[in-house]
Amino acid sequence: MQGKALPGFRDFYPEDLTLRNHLFATWRSVAGRYGFEEYDGPPLESLEMYTKKSGEEIVQQLYTFRDKGDREVALRPEMTPTLARMVAARVQALKKPIRWFSIPQLFRYERQQRGRLREHFQLNMDIIGEASPLADAELMAAAVDIMRALGLGPKDVQLRVSDRRVLKSLLMSRGVTEAQLATAFAVIDRSERVPKNVLEEMLRETGYGKPEAAAVFDVAGLRGKDALTAAGAAAEPLGEAVQALEAMGLGEFVAIDLTIVRGLAYYTGIVFELFDAQKTLRAIAGGGRYDGLLDLPALGFGMGDVVLGELLKERGVAPKASIELGAFLVAVGGEDMPTMLRLAHAMREKGIAVEYGLRHAGVRKQLELASARGAPRAVIIGPEERKAGLAVVRDLRAGTEAKVPIDKLLNGYFD
RNA sequence: GUGGCUGUAGCUCAAUUGGUUAGAGCGCCGGACUGUGGCUCCGGAGGUUGCGGGUUCAAUCCCCGUCAGCCACCCCA
Helix, strand or coil: CCCCCCCCCCCCCHHHHHHHHHHHHHHHHHHHHCCCEECCCCCEEEHHHHHHHCCHHHHHCCCEEECCCCCEEEECCCCHHHHHHHHHHCCCCCCCCEEEEECCEEECCCCCECCECCEEEEEEEEEECCCCHHHHHHHHHHHHHHHHHCCCCCCCEEEEEEEHHHHHHHHHCCCCCHHHHHHHHHHHHHCCCCCHHHHHHHHHHCCCCHHHHHHHHHHHCCEHHHHHHHHHHHHHHHHHHHHHHHHCCCHHHEEEECCCCCCCCCCCCEEEEEEECCCCCCCCEEEEECCCCCCCCEEEEEEEHHHHHHHHHHCCCCCCCCCCCCEEEEECCHHHHHHHHHHHHHHHHCCCCEEECCCCCCHHHHHHHHHHCCCCEEEEECHHHHHCCEEEEEECCCCCEEEEEHHHHHCCCCC
């Protein structure tokens, strides 16, 4: 063993890169049909940018160093600060709402586990300058449509939606104070994973009394439209967004679930996560509204390549081959080589993917290579047919053969 | 950062209570096979048993350390 990539970093062998390219292509395609434009920024930023805008935890997990110009720099752990800077610089000139997407490679120094590495690629889609819940619905619809474009249905993935304003209203109407909200959010976020007595202890430490603690668990248990009804006016934006998704025909994917809180402190409104419906993997995507970060209403989501790639492999919808050959050419004898090379080049000029054996071997060997390479057909050039201006086109899947004029093949036709 | 489990060929796994030259299947390379692939048969390459140390006549096996992976916690791009 010559060593391997650093822990948490990946080598992309052809089959791995095939999958990654498939994800990127799907991301670009769906983002494009939603009218989003692609942007990018530098992978290295000033450390200060993250110490100011992100929480302490994120900073501890940063890849940082001092560059030769004595600047404190960091590999980007998230795209939002970069986006915020780019938008702020041209905010006067940009027509609102801004719909942008990006596929940055992000870095974070943390202990790796399945689905969590130290580096990943993440689709970011953001809408800036629009407060309407229709914008939230738009973003969630795009996330769902990416799943559909990848071959996943409502039985595979579910979009769980919540709204911090709804949570806040429900909690405060039950006696929880504004200062206690942060703890309540943390408890609700963990309510499905952490034992109840541990959560109760968390609440007690923050000065919760019995009735307020009960209210927190009560709220955490609310699901579906009941949650909306209970929250009254505060639930209107979430209700409107969910209705929009239903009108688009995506209702089957959507579940209102108040236990979705999201870790980042800057979310202010609707938040959502896309989950593997069997819940064996981590969240596939997550996002929400962060109106306070810029001077404009804003919302966005991120979707990483790691968990999504694992899910596609698990569900058998990952692509296999990266190249799709049109034909594999076979020269029977050495004297057939010039014809084969001429034909190969002519077909490539026509845009057909063509391969042939790079050293002369028996027909058997060449055909073996042809099927190993996944070619749908072989074009066999031998002295007999060549005298008549013909070649044998063999269908490698069906095992059938036909003689075709070489002139036709030169023009890119197999029959 | 904390705790637990696991490291044998490219992959999946064997190897008697610690025992002599660490095996098999798949994959890879070559041959049977000089104008027809997938099948079959034969042969070959490929290992510092993650790494380092210790115990022992003898370690893949037991002990310690370390690195890596997995799982949980923390956290959640």
